[in-house]
Amino acid sequence: MYIRDAWGRQGLKAKAYSAREEKRILAALGRSLLRDFPNPERIGCPGPEVVKRIASHEMDLSEADKWLDHLTSCSPCYRDLSAFQTAYRRRRRGALGAIAAAIVMVACFAGWALFLRPNGPLVRRQKEPSAPRQEKPLATQTAVLDLRDRSPQRGAEPALALPPLEMAPNVSHLEIYLPLGSDEGLYDVRVTTTQGELLLAATGRAKIKQGLTSMAVDVPPSTIRSGKYILKIGTHSWEWVFPLVVR
Numbered sequence: 001m002y003i004r005d006a007w008g009r010q011g012l013k014a015k016a017y018s019a020r021e022e023k024r025i026l027a028a029l030g031r032s033l034l035r036d037f038p039n040p041e042r043i044g045c046p047g048p049e050v051v052k053r054i055a056s057h058e059m060d061l062s063e064a065d066k067w068l069d070h071l072t073s074c075s076p077c078y079r080d081l082s083a084f085q086t087a088y089r090r091r092r093r094g095a096l097g098a099i100a101a102a103i104v105m106v107a108c109f110a111g112w113a114l115f116l117r118p119n120g121p122l123v124r125r126q127k128e129p130s131a132p133r134q135e136k137p138l139a140t141q142t143a144v145l146d147l148r149d150r151s152p153q154r155g156a157e158p159a160l161a162l163p164p165l166e167m168a169p170n171v172s173h174l175e176i177y178l179p180l181g182s183d184e185g186l187y188d189v190r191v192t193t194t195q196g197e198l199l200l201a202a203t204g205r206a207k208i209k210q211g212l213t214s215m216a217v218d219v220p221p222s223t224i225r226s227g228k229y230i231l232k233i234g235t236h237s238w239e240w241v242f243p244l245v246v247r
């Protein structure tokens, strides 16, 4: 079972980015945004009043939503937004910047849209050579979900643009390698549809062996068919969220 890097998210809110993460995103995106989208005739620009209201959080994100694509693909507007944003920050330090929120939202939309696409560019899972499914339909099928390189901060938005986890359908046993540095103890494991319908709720006890924190969870037969799901792992007070593709 081949599992790639995780990204996961919960809702479309931009929240809980650390200052360092925010800076990193802004640095990477800001450089090209300032330069790569010249729009000398200002085609499609919303005008400075709208940009200012977005930059200073006076406009709801739901209302600002229709401008986000433009603001992140028009260098003059992005410059305006950055300038208004700087002024706004001077007035109100510590708040997550609107441009960061805008970029994060666009990135989230893009990542989520990719995930929800029927045939997204996902990495093919390699077949387990020792598990001939047709011949032994009742045999225990174990899937390894390797979250070691996916170290989302608890309760924070996860890393962007990493492909979802993958596993085969009809799995009856999950081996979950938790993100590096995870504590031993009980974890809730839940799998829901992308609409939030709960398909699997289990509890696993994680143990550390040779630096690897892992746990096992049994899955009732035929619980999870092919499709797109959300894997949630956590406790009563926080959880990690990972997109999961079963096929």
Ligand SMILES: [Zn+2]
Binding pocket: 039, 042, 043, 044, 045, 046, 070, 074, 075, 076, 077, 078
């Ligand atoms: Zn513009």
